[in-house]
Each structure stands twice: as C-alpha cells, then as structure tokens.
Amino acid sequence: QVQLVESGGGLVQAGGSLRLSCAASGRTFSRIPMGWFRQPPGKGREFVASISWGGDSTDYADSVKGRFTISKDNAKNTMYLQMNSLKPEDTAVYYCAAAPRGYALSDYARLQTYDSWGQGTQVTVPS
Helix, strand or coil, X not given: CCEEEEECCEECCCCCCEEEEEEEECCCHHHCCEEEEEECCCCCCEEEEEECXXXXXXXXXXXXXXXXXXXXXXXXXXXXXXXXXXXXXXXXXEEEEECCCCXXXXXXXXXXXXXXXXXXXXXXXXX
C-alpha cells in the first residue's frame, strides 16, 4: 500500500481557483496510477479525475472537464489537481487515491479499483 496526504483545500469564491496536492510515500510513485474523488455534503463519493502511472493518459468526470487538470510529478512523489472556474457544486471533501496497474482507463473511474486513500481535504465554494 501507499500512504497519501492531501493538502491545498480551503474556501474560495465562485469563479476562483485552487490547487490540491497529494503527497505519496511507501511505493514506487512513478509506477502508480492515481485518481481524485470527491464527496459532496450528504452524497456518496464520486469520481473526479484519474491519471496513468506514467502521466500520459488522463480521464475526467463530465462535470469538471475543461475546468480541472490532473497532473503527476514523479520526481516529487506528488499528484496535483488544478481546479479553475470553481462552482458551488464543487463543494466537497476531495480525496486522492492510488490503484494497482493493469486496468483499463475506464476502470480508474471506479472507487473499487483503488486500494489506498488519503484522509481528504475540504473545498468550499459558497453560493
């Protein structure tokens, strides 16, 4: 398993930007596919974005496509989520997660694919 720690959450006005970070340790980061999920208040955890272990393939939920960008710096053992044009409906606890290799890209949109999770970081966009 890999240990994951998110940071960068906070309160931001609608239309603003935030960058979340996810620091990883305990496994070879450069060989780990990873993803971001979020849990809005009173709702279940949902897929936001995923990135392949090499960083060359990404996938996004329709709700964030064109506004959010996932990236991975293997030299720093850190994954990022750049969030622009934030909306009140983006309010949620954001979690980073790590998964085994070998799945199809579409499988990395499923919670069950991931075997390591961070503790989450709160993002609040007031309406």
